Amino acid sequence: xxxxxxxxxxxxxxxxxxxxxxxxxxxxxxxxxxxxxxAIKQLSWQTNSSVNALAVSGNTVYAGGLFTRIRPPGKAAxxxxxxRTYIAAFNRTTGAPLAFAPxxxxxxxxxxxxxxxxWVVIGGDFTTVNGVKRNHIAMFSVATGxxxxxxxxxxxxxxKAIAIFGNSVFFGGSFGRVDNTVRNYLAAVRLIQGDLLPWxxxxxxxxxxxxxxxxxxxxxxxxxxxxxxxxxxxxxxxVNNTTGAAFSMPAAAAIPKPKPGxxxxxxxxxxxxxxxxVSNGGDGGGCYDGVLAADATTGALLWKNDCLGATExxxxxxxxxxxxxxxxxxxxxxxxxxxxxxxxxxVESAIDGKIGPWFPNTDANPSSTTKVGPLAFASGGNDLxxxxxxxxxxxxxxxxxxxxxxxxxxxxxAAPKAPALSRAVxxxxxxxxxxxxxxxxxxxxxxxxxxxxxxxxxxLTTYYWQTRKxxxxxxxxxxxxxxVSYHIEIHDGRNxxxxxxxxxxxx
Numbered sequence: 445x446x447x448x449x450x451x452x453x454x455x456x457x458x459x460x461x462x463x464x465x466x467x468x469x470x471x472x473x474x475x476x477x478x479x480x481x482x483a484i485k486q487l488s489w490q491t492n493s494s495v496n497a498l499a500v501s502g503n504t505v506y507a508g509g510l511f512t513r514i515r516p517p518g519k520a521a522x523x524x525x526x527x528r529t530y531i532a533a534f535n536r537t538t539g540a541p542l543a544f545a546p547x548x549x550x551x552x553x554x555x556x557x558x559x560x561x562x563w564v565v566i567g568g569d570f571t572t573v574n575g576v577k578r579n580h581i582a583m584f585s586v587a588t589g590x591x592x593x594x595x596x597x598x599x600x601x602x603x604k605a606i607a608i609f610g611n612s613v614f615f616g617g618s619f620g621r622v623d624n625t626v627r628n629y630l631a632a633v634r635l636i637q638g639d640l641l642p643w644x645x646x647x648x649x650x651x652x653x654x655x656x657x658x659x660x661x662x663x664x665x666x667x668x669x670x671x672x673x674x675x676x677x678x679x680x681x682x683v684n685n686t687t688g689a690a691f692s693m694p695a696a697a698a699i700p701k702p703k704p705g706x707x708x709x710x711x712x713x714x715x716x717x718x719x720x721x722v723s724n725g726g727d728g729g730g731c732y733d734g735v736l737a738a739d740a741t742t743g744a745l746l747w748k749n750d751c752l753g754a755t756e757x758x759x760x761x762x763x764x765x766x767x768x769x770x771x772x773x774x775x776x777x778x779x780x781x782x783x784x785x786x787x788x789x790x791v792e793s794a795i796d797g798k799i800g801p802w803f804p805n806t807d808a809n810p811s812s813t814t815k816v817g818p819l820a821f822a823s824g825g826n827d828l829x830x831x832x833x834x835x836x837x838x839x840x841x842x843x844x845x846x847x848x849x850x851x852x853x854x855x856x857x858a859a860p861k862a863p864a865l866s867r868a869v870x871x872x873x874x875x876x877x878x879x880x881x882x883x884x885x886x887x888x889x890x891x892x893x894x895x896x897x898x899x900x901x902x903x904l905t906t907y908y909w910q911t912r913k914x915x916x917x918x919x920x921x922x923x924x925x926x927x928v929s930y931h932i933e934i935h936d937g938r939n940x941x942x943x944x945x946x947x948x949x950x951x
Contacts, residue, residue: 629650862945867950872950
């Protein structure tokens, strides 16, 4: 009969316990990884500069930004490049480029596809498309890739955000006029006809984000504005889709009003079901940079995450909210403190906002205009496309664009080392080993083998940013004079990592 004693020893045990969010860890929904997509980067082409906007239509992904050329995965800048001036399209399954290649004379900051998958609308700084005048907004047929010639709203300056529902295209930016009619920072046109709609929320400053509730009755807008239709609605508002009148949105009160040394504004908005997820970025140390969730009907606050490091993009997939930011301190939300590096890609629970099990990473291009890493997300439901100003993904060259999928397997745990063995007591052996981590899972199973016999199996919650803990299993099922060997195996639900064996004679 096996007799075992288990201990966990670490110099930072108290700190480690404080960093583990309360409640049971999330278990894998798909064997091998625990959120909607894996942290393993899949192949996709790259860009030579920032990707500011992404959108999906069927098996096509549209990317827009500051780039003028694209290149294959793994290639260094300047190698095997192909021209794409500020806009490109890619196969969502393979990551390879499509023939879609209109020529713009300025950057793209916003892309939206129609719910029926037939149309894609882009916005930005451009004033011509393929030599034809198009002031800051244009529409293309998804089927043909051609610009719709008869669709030509004229916007005075940059379009920064676009959302489509039914036969309406809602957009925001830095403009003050559309079709030579006053529209301060927000406007809407008909999708098929392109004519200006009476919808006019009349913001008093720029709009960075626009999205609609799933039923289309509410338009959520965000940015550095303070008023909608002359009434106080700082940075976030929930607006009627027809009249433009702002509803009460209690969750907006979670975004602090400007004060000396701190100004926060909404950077991105995404809706799913009856929830709306809002990302924020602040100027000033300790200024609110996190994500909040609200009820998409009542506007009530559901939860708020206070991670520090501006959040530029959010995307909800199932029960998960993916977050593109330069997060450096999430200790107030039960996760990593300052000093653990910059965590550009994270996932949060859509239920309570806690940091979840997904830890790929990018960097930020220090020579870019933004220098913040991820800037845009899009998903077809079983994948996550990420655009930004980064140069590397998971430590390998991958500029501007990358993707993650739900392909089975996921990241494997770090391989265990040979255990250390102690034999201070007669008829027993102490097996000492360190915990590991997995970029796709919080819960890992640690199996200790004596030869081919599994003498201990335990599931522990570990985070890669924590100080590694030492686990001790005391094997009392041996006899004096025996020569036995031990090794460790770590299992994440699909991947098993086996460590080397070490042999000892029982005292």
